[in-house]
Amino acid sequence: MIPFLDLKAINDQYYDLISKELDKVLKSGWYILGESVNRFEEKFANYCGSKYCVGVANGLDALSLIIKAYDIGDGDEVIVPSNTYIASILAISQNGATPVLVEPNINTYNIDAELIENYITERTKAIMVVHLYGQTCDMSPIKEIADKYNLKVIEDCAQAHGAIYDDIKVGNLGDAAGFSFYPGKNLGALGDGGAITTNDEEIYNRLIAYRNYGSHKKYENIYKGHNSRLDEIQAAVLSLKLDYLDTENEKRREIANYYLENISNEHIVLPSFKKEEQHVWHVFVIRTADRDKFQQYLLEHGIQSLIHYPIPPHKQEAYAEWNHLTYEISERIHKEVLSLPISPVLSLGDVKKVVEVINSYE
Ligand SMILES: *Cc1c(COP(=O)(O)O)cnc(C)c1O
Numbered sequence: 001m002i003p004f005l006d007l008k009a010i011n012d013q014y015y016d017l018i019s020k021e022l023d024k025v026l027k028s029g030w031y032i033l034g035e036s037v038n039r040f041e042e043k044f045a046n047y048c049g050s051k052y053c054v055g056v057a058n059g060l061d062a063l064s065l066i067i068k069a070y071d072i073g074d075g076d077e078v079i080v081p082s083n084t085y086i087a088s089i090l091a092i093s094q095n096g097a098t099p100v101l102v103e104p105n106i107n108t109y110n111i112d113a114e115l116i117e118n119y120i121t122e123r124t125k126a127i128m129v130v131h132l133y134g135q136t137c138d139m140s141p142i143k144e145i146a147d148k149y150n151l152k153v154i155e156d157c158a159q160a161h162g163a164i165y166d167d168i169k170v171g172n173l174g175d176a177a178g179f180s181f182y183p184g185k186n187l188g189a190l191g192d193g194g195a196i197t198t199n200d201e202e203i204y205n206r207l208i209a210y211r212n213y214g215s216h217k218k219y220e221n222i223y224k225g226h227n228s229r230l231d232e233i234q235a236a237v238l239s240l241k242l243d244y245l246d247t248e249n250e251k252r253r254e255i256a257n258y259y260l261e262n263i264s265n266e267h268i269v270l271p272s273f274k275k276e277e278q279h280v281w282h283v284f285v286i287r288t289a290d291r292d293k294f295q296q297y298l299l300e301h302g303i304q305s306l307i308h309y310p311i312p313p314h315k316q317e318a319y320a321e322w323n324h325l326t327y328e329i330s331e332r333i334h335k336e337v338l339s340l341p342i343s344p345v346l347s348l349g350d351v352k353k354v355v356e357v358i359n360s361y362e
Helices: 007-012 015-028 035-048 059-069 086-093 113-119 139-149 201-210 232-242 245-262 291-300 317-322 328-336 348-359
Strands: 052-056 077-081 098-102 124-130 152-156 176-180 194-198 215-217 284-287 337-340
Touching: 007 015, 015 232, 035 052, 035 194, 035 232, 052 059, 052 201, 059 086, 059 152, 059 176, 059 194, 059 201, 077 086, 086 098, 086 124, 098 113, 113 139, 124 139, 139 152, 194 201, 201 215, 245 284, 245 348, 291 337, 291 348, 328 337
Parallel strands: 077 098, 077 124, 124 152, 152 176
Antiparallel strands: 052 194, 176 194, 284 337
């Protein structure tokens, strides 16, 4: 079976190096908010080109804490794509604010910049862009709209570590950005982890306190904070793996290009992108009318695939208040998409087999 994603093989590449990092943390006797977290925050801010980085417990908290830091809550609205992973939307509702769903573009699967303005009201405070599947959003028009209406731009970078738009890396394209280091992401930890990047000093200072019980100084709580810290072990592993992120993204690009050049089947719609550097191929998503039949066919030929995602947010039980609404493009995407195997350790032989099997599908 060709696995969708072989996490063990990804981390095995660095087995000895990771072991050394784990050993160092173990022997240091310091496990929360220490040198490893400081080092990672500095390294990751540098990598993204942003002034500040705050390590947090996971990607959802990263996004949720940004919204809290901008005082966005009851009565406020945040624009967000209707086909995103549920975390982007939860981050908004957790703060008491209202997520306002906007349809994506059917070719890029990212929020359709042309539709955003229709959804802006007096209550709109921010646009949350999601660089879905690893591809940057169409940032120029989005920033123009944000400037015109004085809105914050919050980036959900959980799937796009290292993607570049107009010479600027994701994480540095808006006012603040949330990252996830869930093991399967392009930069993955050995457990949960997340980070926020920003150039906004005021927000940075708040976030440093929010993640640690609302305190800058132990036992002095100036905010009603959270416990959302990146731990030393994950930070040490992430610092190490960050050195290989660009190489790994390059391998993903090679596989993506191979698929794009060689898959040829009238039933399959391939992904599209504008510039190489804008896509880091967190997942390689195709569309096909009879998706479930196609997925079964792949499985019978030894190829594992996944659906990102089977149910759109507005049809989830958790958001019953939206269940009666229709978002045609999102619904079509959720019905037709399938993610093919792609990872930095997928062999050329396996990639070729995937292509052959797909090209023989009738
Ligand atoms: C993974 C993901 C998140 C959430 O990250 P966690 O670390 O799992 O909390 C948020 N947004 C998107 C688009 C994601 O893919």
